[in-house]
Amino acid sequence: MEVEITLGGVARPGTARKNKTGTWKVYMPVVDHKKCILCMRCLHNCPEPCITSVDDKIEIDLDYCKGCGICSSVCPVDAIDMVYEEK
Amino acid sequence: MKKVVEGSVAIAHAVKTIRPDVIAAYPITPQTHIVERLSEYIADGELKSEYVRADSEFSAISILVGASATGARTFTSTSSQGLALMHEVLFNASGMRLPIVMVVANRALSAPLNIWNDQQDSISQRDSGWIQLYAEDIQEAHDLTLQAYKISEDIEVRLPSMVCMDGFILTHAYEPVDLFEDEEVQKFLPPYDPKVYLTTEDPLTFGALATPEYYTEFRYVMQQAMERAKKKIRKVFTEFKEMFNRGEESLISLYKMEDADIAIITLGSLTSTVREAVDRLRDKGIKAGVVKIISYRPFPEEEIRKSLDKVNSFIVFEKDISLGHEGAVFTDVKSVVYHMKDRPSAFGFAVGLGGRDVRESTIEKLIVECIEGRKKEGFYFGDVKRVKEILK
């Protein structure tokens, strides 16, 4: 088998974007916007980071969310539920 | 232009004519004079390099890894603990195939604290994927600095280089040196063509993750590059000799080896003292010769084997020891003679550790002890006092 490698292991950036890690999740975060106080703890704690704040509303990019549940666990007002995702 | 200059000044001068884009360094004895002089050139407007005063040697070499990845020609210099502190990044520089050139002013490693010369610092970095060239005198150190750039920057090699010169003995001595002219260097050394390099418009990842599926192959191609470096070193040395009319054409240099029964193998400034000893032994009818190792990595296996073809024995003199075994150079040379039919007897000595002056008479005495059979084959401390360690 022949493998191709680059000099010094040089790689183009952005290849991680092609890897949609959202397919890994079992539980999916669901935000209750009425409860949400926009404290941004979920946004800052997301390890991916796939939580953004758009027009004073928390949005989770489910294409890359691995369903780890950290957002739900750090939420001070229990506004994020982890829901079993039917595939 | 031949002038009497300090060794460090000769190196700084050579670097000035090579015109690196980025120099990053942290001062450490006995290397300091080199980068001091370079910063003076920059302050006086004689050199246009970006000079970064780093907060440590770890930072200095890291800065050069970044700079070199952008396609810049780079230079640094260090010694001893400074080189040890760079250790981790040395592997990054070679693995990322960045042609950084560094002058090592060889100095002993602590503890106990010692600022004087031996070669434990650079010899201990022999597995780091850097080319290592050892200089016998100031002229050679000055010349190797230029040659190192041409070797390292070649796309067939693309590995960083250390030019090793004995601290104090070469860095702080004054000798007549034929110093480079700007035009000669511009003619000898083509501009660095990095092929792939980092810009803000086109970001790249250097040394990206290589899983077990690929890592072996990366190491394999580095080993091949080291093999190609042997050819490249010979070629660059030959080109240099044609243009400057001095220097060697091989990874080793031989002295009085044509009819020698015994080969004395060494590297660095020690070679000069060993030559003197060999001259005296020749006067007494002992057919000794000298094999000087210029390129320690890549290791000149073929050359050394050929040079030892007719000798009865060889003796290695080196300024390092791989504690728990023997001198690293001694081990390497022994591995070369393993396949020989009539393999010569092997002796090795650690001398000149931590700045102990190596006298010609000491070398001569040790050689005679080996020849007369007063020493068994093996590795010894060549010049050690009787010592009693107090264990309480």
Next chain:
Amino acid sequence: MSALIIEVRIHGRGGQGSVTAAEMLAVAAFKDGMYSQAFPSFGVERRGAPVRAFLRISDRKITLKSQIYEPDYIIVQDPTLIHIDNVGEGLKKDGMAIINSDKSPEDLETDIGGIVRTIDATRLAIEILGRPITNTAMIGAFVGASGLISIDAVKEAIKERFSGEMGEKNARLAEVAFEKIKVA
């Protein structure tokens, strides 16, 4: 062969310019068409501490890298070192010591073997430089007493090392010491 090499050891105190003296002599010898090599005693230099600097000159390329144990000449910049630093150690029997002292060699109590010459370099330096920095006087005296290097080459080397008035004064100091030790 090593027999053609002249070896010189310079004794001084840190800050007296012993290494610079060795450097200037190496430059001057080279100007006179000889090979030369100068180096300090490698160590932790401190102002006032005894230091040594070394010089080799030869008509052949000098390959020797070890320190100097049996010098042909010694230069002593500071007479107080005579009894502290064993300055005469290893001096060849027919070797020469050039010592900075206001005494004559006869009055100077030393056990240095070989020929002893003295020069009052401190007084000369104060007269000409206004400071007791004796290294240029001592190298002038050395070439006067030994005849190994021309005083013109020494003066050139001094002026290359120190620019302007400083260079001129030091070159003059070297020449005065050179003349003085020749007549003495």
